[in-house]
Amino acid sequence: MESALSEIEFLALSPNRVAVLRRLAQEPHTRTDLVVATGASQATLGRILRDFEERSWIRRIEGGYVATATGTLVAEGFLDLLEIMEIEGELRPIVRYLPADELGFDLRRFADATITVPSGTKPNAPVKRVLDFLRTATEVRVFSHAFNEGSLRVIEKRVNAGEMTFEGVLSRSALDAVADDAGLRRRLGSLLETSAATVRVRDGEIPVAVTVADSVVHMLLRDENGILQASVDTDDVAVRDWARETFEAYWEAAKQVDPDELTH
Template sequence: MESALSEIEFLALSPNRVAVLRRLARERHTRTDLAVATGASQATLGRILRDFEDRSWIRRADGGYAATATGELVADGFLDLLEIMEIEGDLRPIVRYLPTDALGFDLRRFEDATITVPSGTKPNAPVKRILEFLRDGDEVRVFSHAFNEGSLRVIEERVSAGETTFRGVFSRSALDAVADDAGLRRRLDSLLDTPDARLRVRDGEIPVAVTVVDDVVHLLLRDANGVLQASVDTDDTTVREWATETFDAYWEAATPVDRDELSH
């Protein structure tokens, strides 16, 4: 264990070592190629190559260098760890709001996700992010424990104009909260009157707020008090498959909205 940790430290302390090993694990490079690609001095590059040869991570090949089988193994493992740590760094500020038990996919699928958080100058940034997609989407599906006012407005306007189709599954508490507000209730009634919108209610818990706009999946993350803290969106195929399967399961188990049962 101690020896392995020291080798990890050996790589981690030098971005140039990581860059050289990454390139040699992909294909053969000459020393000149490596110098141009990394910007490392010849003296630094010479030390790196000697250290790698001593560890049998690289071999000389056709006037250049290439990774050995063990060099490729080290590169794959270290670069996987590096990727994980980069993702963790992105998620660290919002991980307390992520309903991880309800997410049926590896968090590494968030590698290319866009995370939007409120700021002093843009307190509504997470909502604005999702509204951008809703204004252009052809198909919208939602399962959620809350109905955002801005989303409801844009969805109602676009569905009424025949510009999008909408299906949503909401917890009963989410729909009751909308029904208790006169302005939101009018929008909800308008939405229910359109042929391109269908809403169902789930009496059980919906632990996560997810909106699928065409091929993009959005999560709205709230704290324990219901205050919106962030939005996360991604077009990752695995996340989209999870969202689609989860929506379908909720949809099948839910019942059509009965206006007479909503709060007044």
């Protein structure tokens, strides 16, 4: 293990080494190609190539160099680690709010995700992010333990205008919160009167707040006190598949909301 860590350190301490090995694992390059691509000096490149040859990570070919099978293995593994660390760095500020046990996909699927956090000038930025999706989506599905007023307002308006279809599964606590607020109760009641919207209620908990707006999956993340901390959204295929399957499981286990449940 110590030897392996030493080799990882050898690569990690030099961006030029990583760049050269990555390029040679992709295709053959001449020394001139590598100098141009990396910006390394001839002397630095010469040392890198010698070090790689000693490790049997590359071999000479006519006109240049190419990675060996083990060199390619090292390059792929190291680049995977780099990607993981980059994703971890993005998720680190919000990982405490991620319902990791509920996410049926590898967190690497968040590689291209957009993370939105509140700020002093934009305290509602995560909600605004989902509202932007709702204002253009034509098909929306939601499963959630909460239903914010802004989302419900946009959904009601667009469904009644014939611009959107909507299916939602709410936890019992979320439905009760809507029923306790006159404005929210009226908006949800309006939705229930249309054929383009169906809302079901689940007596069990729904530990995540997810909106699927066309091809985008958006999650609102709250802390243990229910305070909004961030949102994450992505159009990654694996995340979409997870959201679809999870929605369908909640949908099958839920019952349609009776408008009388909203009457106070």
